[in-house]
Amino acid sequence: MKLRLMAVNLIFNGNDLLLMKRAPERLLHPSMWGAVGGHLEPEELSDPLAACLRETEEETGFRPDDLTDVRLQYVLLRLKEDELRQQFFFTSATHRRDYTDTREGTLHWIHREEVLREDREMAFVFRALLAHYFEFGPAPHPWVGTAGWSEPKEGQGPLEGQRPLKAQGPLEAQGPLEAQGVDQALPGIRWIPLLDPQVI
Template identity: 60%
Template sequence: MIRARMMATAMLFNGNDLLMMKRSLTRTLNPGMWAAVGGHLEPEEINDPRTACLREIFEETGLQPHEILDLQLQYILIRLNQNEIRQQFIYTAHTARRDVLQTDEGVLHWIPREQVLQRDIPFIFHTLLAHYFTNGPAPHIWVGSAGYDSSKQPAVLWTPLVDPLMN
């Protein structure tokens, strides 16, 4: 049986630094690895991933919605992980302050942009960060589907999400 999991994630910047969490070794998903702030959508948030993203930001950092500037959906990632289809909504934003709370999910650090990709990051998120750092904020949403390239290496295929009926 194939199951579905929906998540919302925030890449939060302050100046040139990205807020990253070194995940606790007790976490089920990617223990000990570096990640952005985020989590699963609650049932009432299925049609509103932005609300889920703001909730996760608050739960994991203590940052209030008014302290999150220019929250924009930039990516939707889709991947098959065993018998689970994972759909992740990734937002970018800037923060009005750097002081954040710490939770039992991991330890938060502000990482200079030029050091981010040197961390131990899950493949799909590493690929997303490399794409974002190369392309920057886009006027459209990128959709990434995980799979393999022509040489059978893990890859993410990026496609701009556009309405084909709009000019």
Template identity: 45%
Template sequence: MLVFRNVATAFLMNGNDFLLMERAKENDLMPSFWYGVGGHLEQDELNNPRAACLREIYEETGLTENSIENLQLKYVLLRRSKNETVINYVYFGHSKTRDVVENDEGTLHWIAKEEVLKYRFIDALKLALKHYFENSNSLDEVLVGVVRSDNSSSSMSWGVLQNMDGTTVLTL
């Protein structure tokens, strides 16, 4: 049986720094890995990943929607993880403040952009961050990324989410 898990992730910036979370070592899911802030979509959020993203931002950082500017969906990432397909809606935005609260998911850190890719992420997020850093000035559309993995490495196939008028075509 094919199972889907929907998650939303936010990478918030303040100046040249990104807000990242190091997952707690005691966490059952990906301990000691680094992430943006985010988590699973609730049942009533399945058609609104932005609402889930804002809820998760608040739960994990204490930041409200009013303290975030330009929160935009940039990527929809698809990857297989054991017996499920993970769909990750990845948002980028700017935080008006660096003041965040502690949470029980992990520890929050403001990390300089130049240092971000040195940290241990799941492959899908690291590939999306790398793409964002290389293309953020020209990234006007939502991209779909499909992770391809073999025993030694992972790569991402990118496509543009098609407009209703058919002006752009999704190619993977």
């Protein structure tokens, strides 16, 4: 299994969030909406904040001293085929609204009430993370999220881009959720607070 490590910065200016409409030739999520960020370099493996600040400056022109209240808010784990993806999501604020152009895509300040618009195409994990942050953040501690399948609650519909998973075929050909009797599941994220238990 391969490992992909990424650091992301959710940059706010008042009630506006800086989002990127990714270029169509990008490897990950082409033409979709995302945040500023990218892969950790080998020397950054023990310092995701350094990767976050480097990617922010490369993609926006914002230097570290242009940002305030930079904090880790989420660690997100997702299995994508044979690749384990771990993303460190930081939040920050800036007084600047001007940014430099980037080949990664086009940057836009979006009011928080417009961020999760249904016609704004984005990865389901990113949409779910933003929905969680807008409801519970900013938090005094980071959250850890694991992406997977979950049985929908009564009256709950799929998020944008989600499709139910239905059990088909004999039991031995079914996945673990189906084998447990779950005949319909939706992609989702389970969140738990990351806290120091203060024990050895």
